[in-house]
Amino acid sequence: MKKLYRSETNSMxxxxCGGLGDYFGVDATLIRLGWVLISLMGPGLIAYIIAAIIVPKESEVI
Known part of the structure; x- marks a missing residue:
């Protein structure tokens, strides 16, 4: 069973983004690039801050 978490090893x-990359099996760099594009077009920064608050750290999940 997959669990979404904030990565402690693959973080900027x-x-x-590192946690989303692990969850979806995609390179975190692609997730970061997509997030930058979303941030330029809309409320991406607010969504990132909310995700950083809501999504637990890797050490809390595993």
Whole structure:
């Protein structure tokens, strides 16, 4: 069973993109690039901050 978490090993800011990359089996760099594009077009920064608050750290899940 997959669990969504903030990555502690593959993180730049809060580890949200690294955790999403692990969850979906995609390179975290692609997730980060997509997040930058979303941030430029809309409320991506707010969504990132909310995800950083809501999604638990890797050590809390595993």
């Amino acid at each position: 800011l809060a580890g949200v």
